[in-house]
Amino acid sequence: MQDALIRALADAPYRSSPSWRLQEVASQDRVERFARFLARHFYHERLVHFFKYSRALARVTGRRPEAVLTGADFEALLPTLVLGSRASAVAVAGLAVEHVRGGDAAAVPYLEDLLAYEQGMIVVESGARLWRDGSLEPDDKQRSIPIRVEGTMLLDLQVDLPLVLPALLRPWTAVPQPPRRPIRLLIARSSRGRVSVARTSNAIATLLELADGRKTVEDLAREAGLRPAELEATLDELVEIGAVRFSTGS
Amino acid sequence: MPELKVGAFYNPHLGEALAGATGIDHLAMADPPRGDDPWWPKIKERYTLLLHDYLGQLSEPLDEHSIQRARSLAELYHTPWVAEHFQCLHTEDGTYNLNYVFPPLYTEEFLNRFATNAAALQARLDQPLVMENIPGFFDVAASRIPEPVWLRRFFDRTDLGFLLDLPHVWLEAHYHGADPKVFLAEFPLDRVVEVHVAGVAEDPDLAGPWIAPIAPSDEMLDLMVHALARCPNVKAVTFDAFSPTLTAEVLFSSVERIRRAVGN
Numbered sequence: 001m002q003d004a005l006i007r008a009l010a011d012a013p014y015r016s017s018p019s020w021r022l023q024e025v026a027s028q029d030r031v032e033r034f035a036r037f038l039a040r041h042f043y044h045e046r047l048v049h050f051f052k053y054s055r056a057l058a059r060v061t062g063r064r065p066e067a068v069l070t071g072a073d074f075e076a077l078l079p080t081l082v083l084g085s086r087a088s089a090v091a092v093a094g095l096a097v098e099h100v101r102g103g104d105a106a107a108v109p110y111l112e113d114l115l116a117y118e119q120g121m122i123v124v125e126s127g128a129r130l131w132r133d134g135s136l137e138p139d140d141k142q143r144s145i146p147i148r149v150e151g152t153m154l155l156d157l158q159v160d161l162p163l164v165l166p167a168l169l170r171p172w173t174a175v176p177q178p179p180r181r182p183i184r185l186l187i188a189r190s191s192r193g194r195v196s197v198a199r200t201s202n203a204i205a206t207l208l209e210l211a212d213g214r215k216t217v218e219d220l221a222r223e224a225g226l227r228p229a230e231l232e233a234t235l236d237e238l239v240e241i242g243a244v245r246f247s248t249g250s
Numbered sequence: 251m252p253e254l255k256v257g258a259f260y261n262p263h264l265g266e267a268l269a270g271a272t273g274i275d276h277l278a279m280a281d282p283p284r285g286d287d288p289w290w291p292k293i294k295e296r297y298t299l300l301l302h303d304y305l306g307q308l309s310e311p312l313d314e315h316s317i318q319r320a321r322s323l324a325e326l327y328h329t330p331w332v333a334e335h336f337q338c339l340h341t342e343d344g345t346y347n348l349n350y351v352f353p354p355l356y357t358e359e360f361l362n363r364f365a366t367n368a369a370a371l372q373a374r375l376d377q378p379l380v381m382e383n384i385p386g387f388f389d390v391a392a393s394r395i396p397e398p399v400w401l402r403r404f405f406d407r408t409d410l411g412f413l414l415d416l417p418h419v420w421l422e423a424h425y426h427g428a429d430p431k432v433f434l435a436e437f438p439l440d441r442v443v444e445v446h447v448a449g450v451a452e453d454p455d456l457a458g459p460w461i462a463p464i465a466p467s468d469e470m471l472d473l474m475v476h477a478l479a480r481c482p483n484v485k486a487v488t489f490d491a492f493s494p495t496l497t498a499e500v501l502f503s504s505v506e507r508i509r510r511a512v513g514n
Contacts, residue, residue, distance in 0.1 A: 131344045
């Protein structure tokens, strides 16, 4: 019953379904009101955290990302939202991106890259997470197949964005500008919900593309052109940040 | 009235102001310190720190990872006690997560679960564990035991401390049309170690008041004074506001008003 109630508060489609309503667990009006409150709180926290650089630029762009949460488009989303789901993260982030993009971007020539980064962060963070130990996944890499974790993202940018982000959060008068050189970022989320961002190489990107859940570690080493020891170390790092996991091969 | 410590929550965006502040005895830590927080060393040096992070939901046993995290944070802060909540914020399989405190069903089953798991956590901590009450916006038909009775049975069974969140009591009284002081009298006030005080504001979704990062009202401070006089073992009062929208002016003025109200 507790789980059903939590699901009803988190999952709008379930909350409006007969299977929930017929249980008559609590006042439907009160449940609906609290669910809407929770949804706005849930995505306010995320927009404030993951779009903090766009928030810092709001005095230039005139657009605060979290303003979308009191708009008609978010109201229209409420009946569809499942808190923490990837689809809902994509939808809410999309509203924030469109809102900020519609402001005065003249002084922020890298705004599109910044919005892609912030949107990537909030989407990668979404999804069910591990709250307690007890995964049934074996960790013996010799008998397991590496697989790219769903939601792991490779992001190609035209500017070296990580170099400018700390400056955006410090006092500034002129908008901080990053070096104009292309980079590739890897954004991943650990099983417990921690989001990591790292510069990545073409070799890592190739590795992630090859880790399709069918190729063994030996296959990956051969096709990625990596020495086995180098591959093992790289896979360990990718597992730690949540970009790769191991599943039992058949 | 006993000599009480008066404090607030550590809000990192107010780190510079808090690092140089006076009149605040302790800071509750809702999140671990960030590696890039320039004010953390001074905050750690200057303040008594209270562990008030999310350690886990005690409707289930905490796993070893969570217990070690709790122990590690408790040691980092040298906290005099460790706080957790009577909360269920995610489904048991982790699929759905509210990311917000939500009370358990007040049933025999959940009483047993919380008592067992809280006692197990206490056994692994080097500091006393205190548990905080959580407000419910609506009644659930399946909750068979009144909340104050459920809490008293929990504390009688575990002998743990009670972190009394007064706005949570005030809100429940409000939404039931009850007098907050009458409702408060039903709670096990003899178990209270720490009291939270905060502001409430109208929320448009709820069409009524809810916790907000604003100053406590005179009515809330009056309830606080009333409560403290009935909590013989209380050690601390904390201004319970943790939000990126919290201003330094609200934080410091609220702590000062609390301190004046308790007579410190």
